[in-house]
Amino acid sequence: MPELPKYNGTPDPNEHITAYMCAVKGNDIKDDEIESVLLKKFGETLSKEAMIWYHNVAPNSIDSFAMLANSFIKAHTSAIKEATRKFDVFKIKQKENEMLREFESRFQTERMKLPLVSDDWAVQVFTQGLNERSLVASRKLKENLIEYPVVTWSDVHNTYQSKIRVEDDQL
Numbered sequence: 001m002p003e004l005p006k007y008n009g010t011p012d013p014n015e016h017i018t019a020y021m022c023a024v025k026g027n028d029i030k031d032d033e034i035e036s037v038l039l040k041k042f043g044e045t046l047s048k049e050a051m052i053w054y055h056n057v058a059p060n061s062i063d064s065f066a067m068l069a070n071s072f073i074k075a076h077t078s079a080i081k082e083a084t085r086k087f088d089v090f091k092i093k094q095k096e097n098e099m100l101r102e103f104e105s106r107f108q109t110e111r112m113k114l115p116l117v118s119d120d121w122a123v124q125v126f127t128q129g130l131n132e133r134s135l136v137a138s139r140k141l142k143e144n145l146i147e148y149p150v151v152t153w154s155d156v157h158n159t160y161q162s163k164i165r166v167e168d169d170q171l
Contacts (some may be wrong), residue, residue, distance in 0.1 A: 009049035013076035017069045020045055040066035042072075050076065089114055089122070094131035094170060098136050103129070119152045 004023050007016040024037050039062070043054050053075050062068045092110045094103040107126055123145070130142040146158055 004045050006045055006047040006048045007076075008047045009053075009076060011160060013073045016045070017073065035065055035124050039068060042068060090128070092125065093129045096131065096133070097135075098131070100135060100141065103131075103138070123149075123152070123156050 007013070019039065020042065024041065029037055042065070043051070046054050050072075053072075054096060057068075062071070089106070089111060092107050094100075098106075104126075107129065107132060111122060127142060127145040130138045130145075132139045132142055141159060145156065148159075
């Protein structure tokens with residue numbers, strides 16, 4: 001059996017099933033043995049919550065690998081939904097005439113409602129969300145973040161604080 005990353009309950013379960021089937025079928029196994037191997041070895045590809053789920057499957061309740069795969073995917077669909085929700089952070093955009101501090105505050109609030117998004121990803125999304133047509137401070141901050149990329153959210157905040165002073169002076 002080729003090395004396959006163990007499924008822990010967080011990635012897309014469909015991808016794990018596909019990778020597992022390809023790994024099994026890629027071996028020199030006779031066609032009439034594939035179904036049996038798929039059923040018998042599946043548990044070895046799981047860890048953490050997925051392993052607990054597998055051990056809780058009622059004995060003799062699964063007749064085929066298709067049945068096992070379907071049950072597995074149904075049990076782990078929340079992983080698909082969570083991954084999809086992470087992309088919701090890209091929907092956070094600065095509104096016309098929204099002050100920079102208001103956008104930064106709203107961005108932080110919206111970001112906290114979503115599954116964990118890494119700092120470098122948040123920085124990129126925040127930069128893309130800045131509206132260049134809004135206020136001078138937003139435009140200057142966006143230009144600055146593009147010209148001098150930062151990786152951590154605190155770096156963005158420090159850069160943002162200097163632009164807030166510019167924005168306040170213009171008020």
